[in-house]
Amino acid sequence: MTDFFYLVPLALGLGLAGLAxxxxxxxxxxYDDLDGAAERILLDDSDKPIVPPRPDRx
Amino acid sequence: MSGCAPSVGLAAAAAEADxxxxxxxxxxLASREVGNGLHQTDLSVPGIHCGACMKKIEGAIGAMAGVxxxxxxxxxxxxxxxxxxxxxxxxxxxxxxxxxxAHPYDAAAETEDGTLAGLIRALAVAGFAAGNIMLLSVSIxxxxxxxxxxxxxxxxxxxxxxxxxxxxxxxxxxxxxxxxHGRTNMDxxxxxxxxxxxxxxxxxxxxxxxxAYFDAATTLLFFLLIGRTLDHLMRERARVAVKSLARLAARxxxxxxxxxxxxYLPVREIAPGMTILLAAGERVPVDARVLRGQSEIDRxxxxxxxxxxxxxxxxxxxxxTLNLTGPLTIVATVAADDSFLAxxxxxxxxxxxxxxxYRRMADRAARMYxxxxxxxxLLTFAGWMIATGDVHRAITVAIAVLIITCPCALALAVPxxxxxxxxxxxxxxxxxxxxxxxxxxAEIDSVIFDKTGTLTxxxxxxxxxDDASRDGIAIARAVASHSRHPYSRALAAACRTxxxxxxxxxxxxxxxxxxxEAVAGTTTYRLGRAEWALSGSTSPQSAGAASxxxxxxxxxxxxxxxxxxxxxxxxxxxxxxxxxxxxxxxLSGDREEPVRALATTLGIPHLARVSPGGKVxxxxxxxxxxxxxLMVGDGLNDAPALTAAYASMAPASAADVGRNAADxxxxxxxxxxxxxAIAVARRAARLVRQNFALAIGYNVIAVPIAVFGxxxxxxxxxxxxxxxxxxxxxALRLGGMDRRRQNGGSPEGSIAAxxxxxxxxx
Numbered sequence: 001m002t003d004f005f006y007l008v009p010l011a012l013g014l015g016l017a018g019l020a021x022x023x024x025x026x027x028x029x030x031y032d033d034l035d036g037a038a039e040r041i042l043l044d045d046s047d048k049p050i051v052p053p054r055p056d057r058x
Numbered sequence: 059m060s061g062c063a064p065s066v067g068l069a070a071a072a073a074e075a076d077x078x079x080x081x082x083x084x085x086x087l088a089s090r091e092v093g094n095g096l097h098q099t100d101l102s103v104p105g106i107h108c109g110a111c112m113k114k115i116e117g118a119i120g121a122m123a124g125v126x127x128x129x130x131x132x133x134x135x136x137x138x139x140x141x142x143x144x145x146x147x148x149x150x151x152x153x154x155x156x157x158x159x160a161h162p163y164d165a166a167a168e169t170e171d172g173t174l175a176g177l178i179r180a181l182a183v184a185g186f187a188a189g190n191i192m193l194l195s196v197s198i199x200x201x202x203x204x205x206x207x208x209x210x211x212x213x214x215x216x217x218x219x220x221x222x223x224x225x226x227x228x229x230x231x232x233x234x235x236x237x238x239h240g241r242t243n244m245d246x247x248x249x250x251x252x253x254x255x256x257x258x259x260x261x262x263x264x265x266x267x268x269x270a271y272f273d274a275a276t277t278l279l280f281f282l283l284i285g286r287t288l289d290h291l292m293r294e295r296a297r298v299a300v301k302s303l304a305r306l307a308a309r310x311x312x313x314x315x316x317x318x319x320x321x322y323l324p325v326r327e328i329a330p331g332m333t334i335l336l337a338a339g340e341r342v343p344v345d346a347r348v349l350r351g352q353s354e355i356d357r358x359x360x361x362x363x364x365x366x367x368x369x370x371x372x373x374x375x376x377x378x379t380l381n382l383t384g385p386l387t388i389v390a391t392v393a394a395d396d397s398f399l400a401x402x403x404x405x406x407x408x409x410x411x412x413x414x415x416y417r418r419m420a421d422r423a424a425r426m427y428x429x430x431x432x433x434x435x436l437l438t439f440a441g442w443m444i445a446t447g448d449v450h451r452a453i454t455v456a457i458a459v460l461i462i463t464c465p466c467a468l469a470l471a472v473p474x475x476x477x478x479x480x481x482x483x484x485x486x487x488x489x490x491x492x493x494x495x496x497x498x499x500a501e502i503d504s505v506i507f508d509k510t511g512t513l514t515x516x517x518x519x520x521x522x523x524d525d526a527s528r529d530g531i532a533i534a535r536a537v538a539s540h541s542r543h544p545y546s547r548a549l550a551a552a553c554r555t556x557x558x559x560x561x562x563x564x565x566x567x568x569x570x571x572x573x574x575e576a577v578a579g580t581t582t583y584r585l586g587r588a589e590w591a592l593s594g595s596t597s598p599q600s601a602g603a604a605s606x607x608x609x610x611x612x613x614x615x616x617x618x619x620x621x622x623x624x625x626x627x628x629x630x631x632x633x634x635x636x637x638x639x640x641x642x643x644x645l646s647g648d649r650e651e652p653v654r655a656l657a658t659t660l661g662i663p664h665l666a667r668v669s670p671g672g673k674v675x676x677x678x679x680x681x682x683x684x685x686x687x688l689m690v691g692d693g694l695n696d697a698p699a700l701t702a703a704y705a706s707m708a709p710a711s712a713a714d715v716g717r718n719a720a721d722x723x724x725x726x727x728x729x730x731x732x733x734x735a736i737a738v739a740r741r742a743a744r745l746v747r748q749n750f751a752l753a754i755g756y757n758v759i760a761v762p763i764a765v766f767g768x769x770x771x772x773x774x775x776x777x778x779x780x781x782x783x784x785x786x787x788x789a790l791r792l793g794g795m796d797r798r799r800q801n802g803g804s805p806e807g808s809i810a811a812x813x814x815x816x817x818x819x820x
Binding site for chain 2: 004008011012015016018019022023026032033034035036039040042043
């Protein structure tokens with residue numbers, strides 16, 4: 001029973017970390033151009049997406 | 059960018075400069091400020107198809123003065139440019155130089171609602187919750203001791219509550235909206251099921267009961283959100299693809315002020331009485347009268363007339379028509395709100411309100427399903443009360459009935475099929491605006507075609523010309539390459555294969571309304587109307603209305619005939635449609651003769667000279683007679699009819715309004731898109747019915763188990779997942795059986811190919 005006290009939070013924490021990482025990648029525009037991303041690994045330029053300014057932040 | 063601009067002759071140089079100025083002003087109008095004096099411009103470039111294109115475009119644009127950075131989006135085929143300058147750098151010309159057609163994309167006008175991003179976030183949260191709760195549930199199902207079970211139930215509740223609040227909002231909100239208006243949709247039984255499952259589980263957890271349905275509640279949400287997200291994705295993709303097509307309506311116009319200066323104003327700000335400088339190749343912004351100048355006007359998109367009409371001083375022009383050859387000075391006669399385009403919009407609104415609202419199949423099913431399910435649960439409660447008198451037991455069983463009948467499979471039955479069908483159509487180059495359109499398309503019983511631009515390509519095409527000598531053709535091509543007139547373009551395009559030594563002219567000038575004159579040494583070539591080109595001498599053959607003569611020093615050299623070309627497969631498509639039991643007819647605004655000629659060729663009944671209102675009236679009459687017509691049209695004059703019809707399709711070359719009004723837009727040239735779309739829609743309808751049968755079959759088995767109180771969370775989870783997977787698998791059959799039969803090309807080719815159509819005419 002005592003094992004649960006660190007195992008369960010650990011499992012949930014890992015899951016939450018994955019969720020947070022996904023949310024971050026979504027927000028930073030990494031899913032806006034999936035076809036382009038596949039091609040861009042072959043180009044050696046700087047590689048930052050242009051994040052469109054959202055109306056609520058602008 | 060003079061290096062790659064076609065040399066149009068000295069006389070036209072000023073007009074060309076005018077055109078470029080207004081193109082630049084249009085670009086500025088389409089861009090927006092993003093702060094710090096930085097402007098953002100979005101261009102749609104349909105020709106992008108690989109990594110090399112991206113590098114080339116980003117390199118070329120990035121090197122321009124004033125450009126901060128440029129970024130290509132390969133998925134949407136767009137370029138986003140951040141620039142800092144007083145006037146917009148000539149992006150379109152720069153892209154044209156490296157071989158890409160581009161046009162401004164109005165990113166600012168786009169209603170960025172963020173629904174899709176919201177759905178994906180909700181999906182991620184539901185997925186996280188469902189996965190983790192399922193892990194805990196597995197250990198409970200495998201027989202964890204009571205102490206551990208209670209602990210895990212509490213942890214599950216802690217995960218499920220935020221997930222339900224965050225991800226379930228989509229359904230709760232829609233269900234609430236629907237209930238408030240006294241209706242039910244599929245979201246009502248879903249919301250009731252999920253909320254009751256959660257409520258019962260919390261109660262059980264507090265009282266240390268053995269059964270909690272947290273996993274069922276969250277898994278259900280996860281599955282349903284997958285369906286909903288895919289559904290939204292499909293519509294979003296169609297919307298973006300349609301939006302990326304070239305804008306055919308004028309965004310603004312170069313207005314001449316009384317003091318002689320000129321300024322580029324958006325269409326909205328143009329008032330009656332203003333003088334507008336209209337360059338060749340531009341569209342008329344508002345209804346206007348010609349003040350000065352000679353030109354030809356292409357009215358095909360507005361009225362369906364296939365031949366260009368001459369325009370001189372005093373002529374009245376309708377908004378949306380295209381000025382072909384010479385610059386015109388025109389006076390606006392009405393404001394934008396009163397022009398032809400606005401008139402069409404009003405007719406569309408009237409047609410929309412006159413049409414009875416279509417109820418989606420899923421909603422119709424929900425209307426029958428929800429009361430039955432809720433009544434069953436109530437009867438179960440009553441039955442257990444009478445049988446045992448145990449309130450807790452009766453409520454538990456009744457809620458179990460609601461959980462097990464929660465219409466997961468039913469809610470997936472329709473969207474999954476429609477997503478797969480839309481994907482099939484997308485690969486064939488046809489965009490579906492929404493799922494309801496597919497359902498309606500499957501039910502149509504007659505097809506009405508427009509002529510110009512729909513059955514035909516709306517482009518002039520060289521016919522004959524075989525009698526002309528090789529030299530004649532080479533000269534004609536060389537002369538024609540200096541003009542924007544559709545006949546010249548057709549001539550230049552048709553003779554491209556003949557590799558002859560390039561002919562250099564000393565001087566080329568365009569005479570609007572007559573033709574093109576080219577001088578080489580002492581010889582003068584004229585390409586144009588017979589009476590102008592032949593100057594006095596008579597031609598050896600009588601030239602028809604649609605023919606062009608090439609002359610050398612006033613003497614006849616060759617004659618060329620043109621006609622509006624039939625869309626590839628038009629005959630085939632019409633025959634396929636008629637063969638599948640649909641009645642096909644032709645409804646056009648063009649003159650009687652060309653319409654009759656075309657109708658006879660295709661063997662279908664026709665009506666010519668039909669006004670936009672006439673088309674709507676015709677469709678209304680059909681609908682009143684109980685028919686379900688599909689309207690296929692492209693012109694501005696078709697837009698109200700597209701709205702009035704039971705279902706509608708438009709080619710990618712259609713007027714903006716028509717494209718927005720149509721349920722489906724096809725990007726390829728071939729008219730086979732119409733029978734193909736109908737076939738896919740009918741197959742989808744059949745699969746939807748099968749899915750309904752599967753979902754109902756599941757309930758027939760599961761409900762008795764639930765009513766007699768044998769449902770445990772394990773059985774609920776298994777039954778729900780299995781029925782959902784079954785429905786999804788059945789939907790996927792649509793993609794499979796189609797792919798084996800025919801191998802469609804990729805949508806990329808068609809999006810790029812569409813540029814052969816009207817995009818050039820901008």
